[in-house]
Amino acid sequence: MWRRVASLSSSISSSFLAQTASRLNTWESLTTGIAQQAKGVIAPKEKTPFITFVLGGPGSGKGTQCIKIVETFGFAHLSAGDLLRREIASKSADGAMILNTIKEGKIVPSQVTVKLIQKEMELSDNHKFLIDGFPRTEENRVSFEQIIGVEPNVVLFFDCPEEEMVKRVLNRNEGRVDDNLETIKKRLTVFQALSLPVINYYSEKGKLYTIKAIGTEDEIFEQVRPIFAAFETVG
Ligand SMILES: Nc1ncnc2c1ncn2[C@@H]1O[C@H](COP(=O)(O)OP(=O)(O)O)[C@@H](O)[C@H]1O
Numbered sequence: 001m002w003r004r005v006a007s008l009s010s011s012i013s014s015s016f017l018a019q020t021a022s023r024l025n026t027w028e029s030l031t032t033g034i035a036q037q038a039k040g041v042i043a044p045k046e047k048t049p050f051i052t053f054v055l056g057g058p059g060s061g062k063g064t065q066c067i068k069i070v071e072t073f074g075f076a077h078l079s080a081g082d083l084l085r086r087e088i089a090s091k092s093a094d095g096a097m098i099l100n101t102i103k104e105g106k107i108v109p110s111q112v113t114v115k116l117i118q119k120e121m122e123l124s125d126n127h128k129f130l131i132d133g134f135p136r137t138e139e140n141r142v143s144f145e146q147i148i149g150v151e152p153n154v155v156l157f158f159d160c161p162e163e164e165m166v167k168r169v170l171n172r173n174e175g176r177v178d179d180n181l182e183t184i185k186k187r188l189t190v191f192q193a194l195s196l197p198v199i200n201y202y203s204e205k206g207k208l209y210t211i212k213a214i215g216t217e218d219e220i221f222e223q224v225r226p227i228f229a230a231f232e233t234v235g
């Protein structure tokens with residue numbers, strides 16, 4: 001956990017601090033609380049974070065492929081939808097609002113989702129994060145950048161035909177309140193209107209990797225594998 005390095009920070013030489021200053025900037029907002037504990041010295045994390053956003057319509061196979069990426073490349077998997085469902089289950093203050101939003105296929109306010117993601121990142125021992133199903137709107141994206149203070153290294157887009165996504169969601173069988181035809185239709189409209197602009201943004205930034213999300217799970221993973229393999233080689 002990156003908290004533990006806070007106590008070491010006072011013994012780190014100033015030249016080391018100078019060398020790592022730009023890296024630390026990326027962690028500044030995430031580490032603010034910890035930095036304050038360390039007598040005003042910003043606590044370095046052991047490694048620069050490597051962030052992947054995993055995007056795609058409902059049922060495009062994001063979660064399924066994330067499991068394979070975790071197994072093969074050792075990322076921490078943070079599913080925004082799972083974090084929100086956990087809030088509902090824990091009967092937190094936001095639980096009822098989140099449940100209604102999910103049933104309607106709408107998007108939960110950015111601050112709520114970003115706070116949950118931030119907490120998970122802080123608690124993780126890992127520095128490689130797969131953020132699954134987020135950001136879903138431009139507002140989500142900007143909010144993450146402002147609150148967390150970092151941008152993704154890689155953005156995966158699972159590109160899947162609508163009729164295939166509908167078929168998969170209706171067969172998902174996980175007892176989800178949003179896996180019904182009425183909600184999925186709303187979700188597809190929200191995806192087109194609000195999520196595609198985020199995907200286009202990262203395409204223009206040269207960070208987008210588009211995966212043709214039809215075929216078997218293994219066939220799809222063979223498109224995903226080389227993307228991360230290339231980053232492993234670079235170091
Ligand atoms: N390549 C695939 N072919 C057929 N079904 C798939 C494929 N990948 C995932 N599924 C199934 O489709 C459903 C939706 O997949 P999931 O990973 O939950 O998608 P998402 O997280 O994008 O909504 C699940 O029931 C999953 O088992």
Ligand SMILES: O=c1ccn([C@@H]2O[C@H](COP(=O)(O)OP(=O)(O)O)[C@@H](O)[C@H]2O)c(=O)[nH]1
Binds near residue numbers: 058062102105107134
């Ligand atoms: O950043 C997020 C992620 C999810 N959701 C809500 O949670 C639902 C389910 O998201 P999840 O990623 O679990 O769905 P999937 O795409 O995997 O079917 C979405 O339709 C939204 O209502 C949200 O508001 N913000």
Ligand SMILES: [Mg+2]
Binds near residue numbers: 081
């Ligand atoms: Mg999912």
